[in-house]
Structure formats: structure tokens, C-alpha cells
């Protein structure tokens with residue numbers, strides 16, 4: 001089960017998991033590319049879904065279980081970008097980015113996790129957060145808040161499932177720049193530099209490969225850009241020292257600097 005499957009990382013995951021011979025349920029709000037992708041992958045079921053609406057995600061779960069009876073891998077991946085100073089992003093835009101990135105993930109967990117526990121056997125949830133969920137760049141407060149929340153939700157989820165003895169694993173995917181259409185989902189002026197960093201980021205196929213390896217190995221935090229690790233360490237040091245965050249400039253990814 002993959003949300004945000006019609007483009008970028010979700011699409012690459014769908015193609016990768018199809019090669020693993022998994023049966024796929026693909027969800028996205030963008031119907032045409034979703035249908036085209038599903039028709040190119042044997043046996044894939046496309047379900048147009050707006051993950052920010054609980055009713056849509058509940059319908060999605062009902063359809064997935066009616067068709068396949070079990071879900072072994074849930075990828076809460078749909079997301080949108082947002083750019084701007086905290087006070088300059090309008091209330092509607094705050095609601096949009098939290099609605100898709102955070103509430104979409106919450107809806108996925110509410111609709112699928114109880115069913116995944118009840119079906120018995122091993123299963124796994126992958127939540128797509130971001131490096132912006134581990135560190136906080138300037139001019140991305142709304143996006144970063146949504147992704148920090150996805151990291152926190154995932155950290156709680158893995159512990160809650162362990163407490164209940166459920167055989168459902170969790171990974172939280174925290175990529176740096178990935179070459180996808182994400183920048184075009186930021187309404188208005190997505191920063192030129194952000195667009196350029198994304199367009200020269202890692203290929204989404206590399207992120208899909210890394211994710212599949214992480215699920216197999218049962219890794220929780222899935223980092224794709226090791227060159228950004230010092231920024232995470234610096235944040236932990238700043239928290240413990242009570243210092244305000246120093247201005248963060250995430251390095252260009254290796255792929256980007258080629």
C-alpha cells in the first residue's frame with residue numbers, strides 16, 4: 001500500500017516493489033498519472049485518494065482489504081512542500097501542509113494499523129518524513145513542523161506496537177534532496193534555490209532501493225544522505241546546551257554536487 005504513488009519516491013517504490021512481486025495498492029490525489037502507473041504494473045489496484053481526508057483513507061483501506069485480505073507493507077508517503085517565513089505562510093497553507101503530511105500519516109495509521117495487527121504475522125509501516133523532520137532549516141517552518149511531527153509519531157508508533165507485542169515494524173524515511181516534482185507542490189514562490197537543489201538531488205529509484213533494504217533489515221531511521229548527519233548531531237548539541245539553532249544550510253547531496 002503506497003500513498004503519493006503517482007510521482008517521485010512513491011512511484012519509484014511502486015516500480016521497485018512490483019519487481020519484488022508484491023501486489024500493489026496505489027493511492028494518489030492525482031488520478032491520471034496514478035491510473036497510468038497502475039496499468040503499467042501487473043495486478044496493481046489504483047485508488048484515487050486524498051490522504052488529508054479520513055473518509056478517503058478509510059475507503060482506501062476497505063478496498064485494499066476487500067481485494068487482497070492483508071497488507072504487509074504500508075507506505076505513508078504522500079506529501080506536499082511549503083516555503084516561507086513562519087508568519088508569512090497563510091493559515092490555509094499551514095492547514096494544507098499539515099493536512100497532507102501529518103494528518104495523511106495519522107489517517108493511514110488509524111485506518112490500516114489495527115487491521116495489520118489483527119491480520120497476524122509480520123507487517124511493516126514506512127512513514128516518509130524528511131531530513132527536515134530531524135533538523136529545522138529556515139524558511140521551511142510549516143513543512144518542517146509537519147515532518148518533525150511524522151518523526152515523533154513514528155517514534156511513538158514503534159514503541160506502542162512493541163508494548164502490545166504486535167509483529168508490525170516501523171521505519172521513518174528521512175531523505176535529503178531527491179529529484180522529484182515536490183517543489184512544484186509548493187504554492188506560490190517556491191524558492192529558486194530549493195527547486196534547483198531538489199532537481200539535482202538523488203534519483204528517487206535510489207531512495208526506493210534504500211527503503212526496501214531498510215525494511216528488510218528492520219532499520220528504523222532511514223537516512224539517505226550521510227553528508228547531512230553532522231547537522232543532526234549539531235541540533236542535539238544545541239538542545240542540550242540550551243542554544244538557539246545556528247543558521248542551517250543543508251549541504252547539496254552527493255548526487256547534486258556531481
Ligand SMILES: NC(=O)c1ccc[n+]([C@@H]2O[C@H](COP(=O)([O-])OP(=O)(O)OC[C@H]3O[C@@H](n4cnc5c(N)ncnc54)[C@H](O)[C@@H]3O)[C@@H](O)[C@H]2O)c1
Nearest residue numbers: 004007008009029030050051078079130177178180181182
Ligand atoms: N523530493 C525531496 O527532496 C524530498 C525530501 C524529503 C522528503 N520528501 C518527501 O517524500 C514524499 C514524496 O514526495 P516526492 O518528493 O516524491 O514528491 P512528488 O511531488 O513527486 O510526489 C508526491 C505525490 O504525493 C501526491 N499527493 C499530494 N497531496 C496528496 C494528497 N492529499 N493525497 C494523496 N496524494 C497526494 C502528489 O500528487 C504526488 O504524486 C513526501 O512526503 C515528501 O515530503 C521529499
